[in-house]
Amino acid sequence: MSTPTTTASHSAAPAWKEWLLTTDHKRIGVLYLVGSMAAFGVAGLMALIIRFEQMELGMQFISSGTEYNGYLYFHGAAMILAFLIPGLTGFAANYFLPLMIGARDVAFPRINAFSVWLFYFAIVLALLSFIVPDGPDIMWTGYPPYSVTSASNTSMYVFTVHLLGFSSILGAVNFLVTVIYMRAPGMGWNQLNIFVWTTVAAFVIQLIFIPVLAAAVTLLLFDKYLGTHFYDPSAGGDVLLYQNLFWFYSHPAVYVIFLPAVGILFDIMATMAKNRVFNYKAAVYAGIWGIVGIAGIVWVHHLYIAGMPDWIRLGHMVTTLLISVPVGILTLSLWGTLYKGAITYNTAMMYAASCLYLILLGGLTGIPLAIPSMTLHLSETSYVHAHFHFIMALFSAFALFAGIYYWFPKMTGRFADGPMATISFWLNFVGVNVTFWPLFIIGKEGMPRRYWDYEMFKDVEVLGRSFQEFHFIATIGAGVIAIGMLLQFINFIASAFNGKPAPTNPWNSKSLEWTHTASPPGPGNFGDTDVIVDENWSPYEYTKG
């Protein structure tokens, strides 16, 4: 199927109008990138405040517990809902998925434009929580009864989730239709880039599970503002209903972030190693779809300490541990893709290589948390905090940054590599380790999450040192990351305008976005001729020259 090449106009309209009214998937991708990076910046600033507040005992930068809780709320909600999900499924999928399958745009370009603006409205609504006097302080999880009885503005949380959910559902429908109907003639399912597969899987998860989250937070809204009692036990409701509904979506949401991140890594590593993807079909059908299949039956591991019946907890221990099977197969394919390759290194590959370490550390430290008896102690400690930062935040964010460096020449016609990129990579990589390793250590001894003070643990020592010394090291690490990220952003912006010009296919990739389009691709992506592939074509076929 081909669409006319008029998705982005060449009219003499001013630039701001062209961006505002665009239905071009590449521009929408860039809009997602800009929005998600803005959210990352603000949420990162919140993280710094949180970290510096914890550096020493007692209150230092904040004036009340509620203020601190407001920062925590914004940091969590924005990082997950406005940075990671839109960054990976919004930016990366929008810009590159149509190019990878040889499509001229997505199936419904105007709905696509509607999705990105819903996302922007959600960000504005979330940012308003800093202006209104009763900004939400209910954490990104919004558990009742606190979210119902709190004096803060729960409706802002609910409507932000609604807007983002609506945006994601529209995006999911759009991209599933695009991949099913708009692949280049001749392109079979086993010829798709792994990134395309992971994005399809992520959107299937979004489509199935988001309505449940939307229902959960809507009932919250009713409870707080309309006087219903869905979650109020004193009137026959149930406090745990919300947590079950919430995690029924929010655990699969981890894979909405994880899968596209893994997909980006596969594409970078296969290209940089000039190698086939090891055991492609196992990675796709057992790995990616195995994760989707299991995603909906493990959520109770978030409720191990919530007083669920013992048999459910033990059942979900087994299903949760079994996640290691599809993830293991996917990991093996990732590793195998390097085997007998011919690896060239650049910033993208350095980020990708560091992701191999992050996926191991983040993934394996999750195994104790699959076991209820372990979790009875570890839950809600900084051990959990460090674990999910390594796998969700750091692994996925590093994969996204790898993708940005990898595709930078495609988007801008220029390289982003250089001394600034290398320095910021090392600052970020060292920084995340210095920040989160200490949290594993004190977490095991009981340091709780979401505490601005830990006065009660002043006599507890780990390895002969107080919690405060570990928090001090972690705070130094956060400062190092902040410098690294700042340099990185300066580098991105400077490179976009003044970077070294890049050829059309600088990495000699076989993937369609490199072989068949200009950098950056023009309106309609592929010029005048439609892309057609034969049955022997593969985005990872290097040996046949």
Add this chain to the structure above:
Amino acid sequence: MMKFLSAMTGLVGTTLVSSQAFAKELPVPNESWERLWDTVMLDITVIGVIMAIAAVWMLFKFRATSPDQVGTAKKLTTVQSIAFALIPASIFMADDFYLAANGWTVWNDYRRVPDNAMEVKVIGYQWYFEYEYPGGVLVEADMETPVMIPVGQPVVFRMTSEDVIHSFGIPKYRVKEDIMPGRKTYIWVNPVEAQTDGVVQCAEFCGEAHSQMSNPIHAVPQAEYNAWLAKMAAEG
């Protein structure tokens, strides 16, 4: 696998033996927890080190020597593809069941309250815990005021909340569980040694003073505990 089976049969078996025999070998859940932690850490360290060495070796070994070089790996045959999926899947699954069996055993230690456990009721409020000791002695604790439990006496905490969700955690005894309005939950501890650096903390976000919803918990000899309880009863 053997451990898994024995854990499953053990679950059925222990309901049959008398409570007397059970009490003789009273588990110490926090010690079981530490052993399980060591087992799991060994397990994930072995996997992690093997995978990390493989990654680092390949990242160095397979560097391109010229820009035109391409990878030389051959495509897998169908049999190899299936084998490379099924064999690792079996290994991972075996490891999962091994860990599940270990976890299950410790879980039983945590959830089976001994018959001779002393019962303390806990009610969570924003932002403190209220305790009801045997004999109806009410104790309100704060960050400076410890509660006491007697050494050698298993204690079960039966818990609920009067407002929002809290969590009753004692890191010293490697245990916590949420406290919710409209529901009752429990944990039990077996304080085999005296200690004065134990901390009770709220571990489920509950608002403004969540970070200060905490009090010390000391395990003291029976005589000292009795004196403390008598003092609390007199004050109450």
